[in-house]
Amino acid sequence: MAIYCRNCGKAMADDARFCPGCGAQTWAPGPYPASVTRLVRPRAGRMIAGVCQGLANAYAWDVVWVRVITVLLTVFGGGAGLLAYVIFWIVMPEEPIVLPPPASPYQPPSQG
Ligand SMILES: [Zn+2]
Known part of the structure; x- marks a missing residue:
């Protein structure tokens, strides 16, 4: 792909x-390699559970539009947006805590 x-x-x-x-x-x-799903609920930027932010991150969507569509589906779609939100909330893993990388032991070779 x-x-x-x-x-x-x-x-x-x-x-x-x-x-x-x-x-x-x-x-x-x-911090995720391409082979690992990016569909996680980030800890930063979330409003409720991070579902909209996670979807926006995963697919490079604008999080504002994700939220707007979710709300519109909830209000005008018979609660479909809310249902989808809850489903994503359940199935999407929470973003693991990313620790700062340890200091690199690599030293550039010195020339003399
Ligand atoms: Zn280019």
């Missing part, structure tokens, strides 16, 4: 952090 640069549309490797074509940073940068 390839991802595409939002800036220039060039295909990139799944784990690429920057576009090889234009150098733009890829969407949804995070």
